[in-house]
Amino acid sequence: MNTKQQVDLLGLTFERLYTKEELCESVQRIAKQITADFGNKPNPLALCILNGAFVFAADLLRALPFDLSVEFVRYRSYHGTKATQAPEELLGLTQRVEQRDILIIEDIVDSGLTMQALLNNLNGRGARSIQIATMFTKSEAFIGNFKIDYVGLDLPNRFVVGYGLDYNGLGRNYSDLYVLNEK
Numbered sequence: 001m002n003t004k005q006q007v008d009l010l011g012l013t014f015e016r017l018y019t020k021e022e023l024c025e026s027v028q029r030i031a032k033q034i035t036a037d038f039g040n041k042p043n044p045l046a047l048c049i050l051n052g053a054f055v056f057a058a059d060l061l062r063a064l065p066f067d068l069s070v071e072f073v074r075y076r077s078y079h080g081t082k083a084t085q086a087p088e089e090l091l092g093l094t095q096r097v098e099q100r101d102i103l104i105i106e107d108i109v110d111s112g113l114t115m116q117a118l119l120n121n122l123n124g125r126g127a128r129s130i131q132i133a134t135m136f137t138k139s140e141a142f143i144g145n146f147k148i149d150y151v152g153l154d155l156p157n158r159f160v161v162g163y164g165l166d167y168n169g170l171g172r173n174y175s176d177l178y179v180l181n182e183k
Ligand code: IMP
Pocket: 052, 077, 078, 083, 087, 106, 107, 108, 109, 110, 111, 112, 113, 114, 115, 158, 159, 160, 161, 165, 166, 167
């Protein structure tokens, strides 16, 4: 629960970029789009990418009025405020993917390397369709070679915390989104 204009975290100052109400509006908009596309698909599977996507996934999934399974996959790609080159897979898929419509739920697609690693991993497993929902993108930093189907908000190419996103493990529980003050 954080509704401050500014937060200090491990010696860095972050300014509020979006309030929880603004974030909520984006989630509801995406939920409507996903419902229109997925509402009649049999047995869809949502893949939530841990850790960061847990907040977005919790809000998004509860705004979906149709039945679907949920599975958690874990990758680690950030150390501090800089991305590492190759995302590491820490927790793999256990559910059947063949002939299923997959909805990947991600907090933020930055360079796109994490998502690319997951897509490579899913490739050849026989999914019927794969759609990507991300709460945030940083389109200036994107170097991936895939299409994102549902986007909450496009952000400036700056480090953010809150709404599931962390700085060295902290800040995930902030309900607003904060951007690093680089002045
Ligand atoms: P990518 O592989 O560069 O697309 O990075 C994606 C992952 O890095 C996301 O799933 C986040 O967990 C993390 N990440 C990217 N940008 C930020 C940020 O601004 N703050 C915190 N984590 C971030």
